[in-house]
Amino acid sequence: MPQLNPSPWFGILVFSWFIFLTIIPLKIMSHLPPNEAISQDTLLFITEAWSWPWY
Template sequence: MPQLNPAPWFAILVFSWLVFITVIPTKVMSHTSPNEPAPLDSEKHETEPWNWPWQ
């Protein structure tokens, strides 16, 4: 039965994992975010307590 011969399927498995391990991570890591985070202001905003009418 030809489907039990592991020779071509093992080679395909090894080659596909080599592609997954070498090519795909380098392509994914080379992408940059279009929206780089901006530094936050160092000033602190003053907050006021809420005036709850039912308390």
């Protein structure tokens, strides 16, 4: 039964986990967001309460 021979499959498993744990995270972490977040002044957004009657 060739499925029980671990020699070819163990190498594939180790190599794939090596790629998943080293190369892919580095590529994901190197991406920058398209727009940097800016802080907005909260004083500009002061609104008044609505004076609508409730029916």
